[in-house]
Amino acid sequence: MKLIEFDSKYFLYKEIDNIGFGVTTANSEFGIHPKLENYDKNIKFIKEKFNLSDIFVVSQIHSDIVIECDKNFTLGLEGDGLIIREINRGIGVFTADCVPIFLFDSKKRIASVLHSGWKGTYNEIVVKAIDIFVKKYHSDVNDIVIYIGPHIKVCCYEVGEELKYKFNNHHRFQKNANIFNKNNLSLLECIKTSVLACNIPIYNLNVVDYCVHCSKDVKFYSYRNDPNSLNRIFSFIFIK
Numbered sequence: 001m002k003l004i005e006f007d008s009k010y011f012l013y014k015e016i017d018n019i020g021f022g023v024t025t026a027n028s029e030f031g032i033h034p035k036l037e038n039y040d041k042n043i044k045f046i047k048e049k050f051n052l053s054d055i056f057v058v059s060q061i062h063s064d065i066v067i068e069c070d071k072n073f074t075l076g077l078e079g080d081g082l083i084i085r086e087i088n089r090g091i092g093v094f095t096a097d098c099v100p101i102f103l104f105d106s107k108k109r110i111a112s113v114l115h116s117g118w119k120g121t122y123n124e125i126v127v128k129a130i131d132i133f134v135k136k137y138h139s140d141v142n143d144i145v146i147y148i149g150p151h152i153k154v155c156c157y158e159v160g161e162e163l164k165y166k167f168n169n170h171h172r173f174q175k176n177a178n179i180f181n182k183n184n185l186s187l188l189e190c191i192k193t194s195v196l197a198c199n200i201p202i203y204n205l206n207v208v209d210y211c212v213h214c215s216k217d218v219k220f221y222s223y224r225n226d227p228n229s230l231n232r233i234f235s236f237i238f239i240k
């Protein structure tokens, strides 16, 4: 993803075929969260700059629920992932340390974005989204492209013994020797394991290689850096 700028606000952004996806940064003050008073203004700014008629979000609860933005969609639905098939309508998730995951099939014109913290990663929300692509919309796994966005990486994500035990005994992750470096958990390795188990080719899996906790050149909001702040990274995707 490339760093782009609008009115001194910096985004990581990429376009592939008919899909556009972006991540806000903290290089300038641009935290986004529904409870912040500039929320509507900031969402409007993103809509204008990326030419979107709407941006849909869900009320995030660290679940493995993926919600489709169809005619039944209403504001306030609880979940941690969204799927969109209509053009120029964005979907987005809020993160600070947790992993934003982008998925799309540009042939079938389906796009998704997920919030995958340790709970969503443990419960494999990414598998739930891939299942919808494949089972409901008949995506070929060879056409599903995944980008794992900026999150707290193994360098900085130390966890307690209880969580370590839980992940080391996960039915899928226990087979991957790289999910821990001492007591530091790699959510990325866990998500990779889940994605590859769905037969997505490894070359379709891309990593936006920033740790939100220690990245110096591009800055991000990190819960562990500032637990009292509501500022969040906003990761969004749309079909053009």
Ligand SMILES: [Zn+2]
Pocket (backbone or CB within 6 Å): 152, 153, 154, 155, 156, 211, 212, 213, 214, 215
């Ligand atoms: Zn780090």
